[in-house]
Amino acid sequence: xxxLQQSGPGLVKPSQxxxxxxxxxxxxxxxxxxxxxWIRQSPSRGLEWLGRTYYRSKWxxxxxxxxxxxxxxxxxxxxxxxxxxxxSVTPDDTxxxxxxxxxxxAFDNWGQGTMLTVSS
Amino acid sequence: DIVMxxxxxxxxxxxxxxxxxxxxxxQSVFSSSINKSSLAxxxxxxxxxxxxxxxxxxxxxxxxxxxxxxxxxxTDFTLTISSLQAEDVAVxxxxxxxxxxxxxxxxxxxxxx
Numbered sequence: 001x002x003x004l005q006q007s008g009p010g011l012v013k014p015s016q017x018x019x020x021x022x023x024x025x026x027x028x029x030x031x032x033x034x035x036x037x038w039i040r041q042s043p044s045r046g047l048e049w050l051g052r053t054y055y056r057s058k059w060x061x062x063x064x065x066x067x068x069x070x071x072x073x074x075x076x077x078x079x080x081x082x083x084x085x086x087x088s089v090t091p092d093d094t095x096x097x098x099x100x101x102x103x104x105x106a107f108d109n110w111g112q113g114t115m116l117t118v119s120s
Numbered sequence: 121d122i123v124m125x126x127x128x129x130x131x132x133x134x135x136x137x138x139x140x141x142x143x144x145x146x147q148s149v150f151s152s153s154i155n156k157s158s159l160a161x162x163x164x165x166x167x168x169x170x171x172x173x174x175x176x177x178x179x180x181x182x183x184x185x186x187x188x189x190x191x192x193x194x195t196d197f198t199l200t201i202s203s204l205q206a207e208d209v210a211v212x213x214x215x216x217x218x219x220x221x222x223x224x225x226x227x228x229x230x231x232x233x
Contacts, residue, residue, distance in 0.1 A: 046224060046226050046227060047170070047213060047215075047224035047227075048224075049221065049222045049223065049224070062220055062221070064221060065121070065221070098169050098170075100169075102217075102222075104158070104175070104217060105217045105222060106160035106172055106175040106215065106217055107160075107162075107170070107172060107215075108172045108175075108181065110169035110170060110171075111169065112169065113169055
C-alpha cells in the first residue's frame with residue numbers, strides 16, 4: 001500500500017526558508033495518474049492546499065494563489081520523493097504541514113504531518 | 121476561487137442516531153463531461169491526518185463503513201452517518217476538486233450527545 005513519510009525541521013526563523021520532504025513508498029513520484037500535494041492546517045486558515053507536482057509526459061506544478069510567489073515543489077525521481085520549499089516565512093506560516101497523494105484529485109493517502117513553528 | 125461552506129459547525133448526536141452534515145460550494149462542481157460532481161469528504165481525528173471517506177460525492181473509499189454515505193450534486197452536498205458510533209467522533213471536511221485549485225470547507229465537529 002502507499003505510504004508517505006515526511007521529514008524536515010519543526011522550527012524555522014522568520015524570513016528564512018521552510019524545507020520539507022515527503023518520501024513515497026508503494027507508488028512512484030513519476031506516476032502519470034496521480035499528483036503529489038502539500039497541504040497545511042492551522043486554526044486560523046483551516047485546511048489549505050498549497051500546491052502539487054505531477055508528471056504527464058513532462059513535469060507540471062500548480063500553486064495556491066496565497067503562496068505562489070514564495071513556494072516551490074520539486075520531484076526527486078532518484079529518491080522517489082518530493083519536496084516543499086516556502087520562502088520568507090512569517091509566524092502566519094505556522095501550521096501542521098501534510099504531503100498527500102491526489103487522484104482526480106481527492107487526497108487518498110496522507111503523510112503523518114509535520115508541526116512547523118515559525119519563531120525567532 | 122470556489123469557496124466551500126459547511127453547516128453546522130458542530131453537532132451532537134446520540135449513539136445510534138443519524139448525523140447529517142451539509143456542504144455548499146460557491147459554484148457548481150458538476151462536470152457534465154463525466155456526469156460527476158468533484159466533491160470529497162474526509163474524517164479527521166485528533167493528532168491524525170484527514171482520512172478520505174467519500175469521493176465523486178457519493179462513492180465510498182475502500183474500507184469505509186457503509187453507515188457513511190454521500191449525496192448531492194452541483195452546489196449542495198450531504199454527508200450522512202446513518203447510525204453514529206463512538207469511533208465516529210471527529211471533525212468532517214468537504215473538499216472540491218473541480219477547479220485546478222482544490223479547496224476545503226471549514227469543518228464540522230461531530231460529538232456524542
